[in-house]
Amino acid sequence: MTAATxxxxxxxxxxxxxxxxxxxxxxDLSVGFIRLPKGTHMGPAMQGLPGDACQCPHWGYLIKGRVKMHTPSGDDIYEAGQAYYWEPGHVPEALEDSEFVEFSPTGDFAAVVDHVKAQMG
Structure with missing residues (x-):
């Protein structure tokens, strides 16, 4: 078994x-620990991915804050204390300083991370 802090x-x-x-x-799973300050909209970093959105599925838990998830079928708001599943085709926006932990397919998440890093230059 593997554990990580x-x-x-x-x-x-x-x-x-x-x-x-x-x-x-x-x-084939990776753990992710993510922090997004209030006002962060990941849309610009997702430009160039299919649908200009994250194509990796994530299962996780919002530890702190509120996140609006933009999807082709509409927007949903997630709050601290909620577990979630975000299907491919989403773009997060932090409505408050937010922290979450999630589990994602390693290869899919690595591809998104590489894309975002390239966008950040």
Whole structure:
């Protein structure tokens, strides 16, 4: 079995208060520890992906804050204390300083991380 704490997981994206930490944790899943400051809209970083949206599914838990998830079928708001599933085709926007932990297919998440890092230049 594998376990990880936030501090055990390397930072893969950092800037403007955004912090993404991810590490394979077992099988084909990676754990992600994500922080988005209030007002962060990931839309610009998703430009160029299919549908200009994250194409990786995520299962997770919102520890702190509120996040609006933009999807082709409409927007949903998630709040601290909620577990979630975000299907491919989403773009997060932090309505408050937010922190969440999620589990995602390693290859799919790595592709999104690489794209976002390239957009950040």
């Amino acid at each position: 936030r501090n055990d997981v390397p930072v893969v994206i950092e800037g403007n208060g955004v912090e993404v930490r991810t590490k394979p944790i077992g099988g």
